[in-house]
Amino acid sequence: MANVKFEQVTKSYGKVQAIQPVSFEVKDKEFMVLVGPSGCGKSTLLRMIAGLEDITSGKISIDNTIVNDLSPKDRDISIVFQNYALYPHMTAYDNMAFGLKIRGLKKAEIKEKVMAAAKVLDIEDLLDRKPKAMSGGQRQRIAIGRAIVRNPKVFLFDEPLSNLDAQLRGQMRLEIASLHKRLEATMVYVTHDQVEAMTLGDRIIVLNKGVIQQIDTPQNLYNHPANKFVAGFIGSPTMNFIEGKVVDDNGIASFISNDGVIRIEVKDKIRDLEHTEVILGIRPEHIYSLPTNIDAPVKFTTTVKWTELLGHDGFAFFEINGVQISARLVAEELLNPPFERELYIDREKIHFFDKVSGVAIG
Template structure:
């Protein structure tokens, strides 16, 4: 195991700079997820950590060693790819043992390490099968087994669950988390799926356009987003945003949207007349008497929850409630928002106020 330090890393392709001074500290044994939309630079950063991409400037250290100029095979890392990257003509045993064979380890050591990895991943009874005889989840476990036998200081996962169906992704999330708890090895995991990030990570790094927007624990990012990008990216369903300004009426301060929708305000340093973005998560919007009346435009029941979309002028609010609401498009409902659950952002900069 080892800590990883990414210090002011820059990546350029010719005159085009795609990574802009990224810095991340990863503790020994920590499970860190790099998350963000396509093109944000998360996979590029992972590939630079693996040594598959050169660094234009800055340093990457694994343990106490700067690895900028160290070959991938000498970095003591193991990588699991989205595509599994298995040898179709080799058995599960041969695929898992391949890195040990290349390292010229003894037959006894190879057998011991493969048996141990197979037991951890529940692959023992599949060791004589070929990849074509396995399901997608089993193939991904073989790829993980090939990484485990190397006993690396750091595991790198590059969107390993993207090719799996929704139910299997949930199962594999649990298996990877259990694997981390069992081995205690440092893991750097890339995904575009914020649900994966929230459920698996000790620490999340949210990226956009080659820069780090925020670093923190899953609940810290959920509760305290630094800007509208993080607030909208973390959490499912996404946070509601309404544009407007702060207004006072008979000494009572309110938020008034561009369409005239009036909503309650939290304690804030924002001044009267200041243009802001009002943010509230759907799960904190309640349906009931005494709330702002809005017209229902869509209802999506899922069994345990009901998602209700309602509109007032141009403003759309999404509410996620536990109750089974008997509402129809075109009907009117009252939506109650607790001011303590509201986030305010500067409308121009997007930064949290």
């Protein structure tokens, strides 16, 4: 397997710069996920690795060899597409074997590689079927098997689970994660689904409008977002954002929300931002109905206007500054809205962001 390196790579379509200068490295045997909203440039980056999209400037290297001018077939990569891209008139076996036949391998070697891949994916009983006789999940396994038989330096996945239902997506996520460990392969995976990104990636690249917002492990993206965009994109449901100011509150440097509901003493770098407008971020799971096991909780009272039950727990919705805020509570606390409720914020889980730039403070 091999590493993949971008050095100041850009992509323009006429006057439109779709990818701003980006530099990063996917390490050997790493599972790197590219995630972001539609149009952010993640699929463009993947297609540039594959050679399906020309770059405007910069360098792309695979296994420490610059591939800017290499055709896709000479880059030693395999790509799994969203729509499977299987030949409808061929059996699963022939679909998996086709690329090997084109390369001129002998029949015995082709059979050995196809059967080995089929065993890894547990699809040996599907090899005689044509795509129309398979489910979506089975077709996706065949597409992945076709990539495995080539034993490429790098595997590329372009939103491979988007066409599957929710239950099957969860199952296939586990299978792809297991496959990565078994093959010890370098993989680059594109998705707009942050749950897929968080569960699959060794590291994640968060993109927005062609600009890398943060590259980090899933846990660091969740706990230490670099800016408001990352904080809002990573985590399900999204982080709550509350606008306010840092002020001198009777001699104590404090954040006070614009409607005065939230008042929190601040320290460190935030303390120095007196009279500055900032945004407080807090995830729904860090707002509680009881202050148990919270060090110096921040208490406030609000009216829960509506609720959403999800079985064991669910969400309470209320407003601060006229903006909808959610808290994750147990189901018994979500009955018969509207109702008044005392809630508590975990002070240690609060994030602050610059209101203008969105950059994390402290």
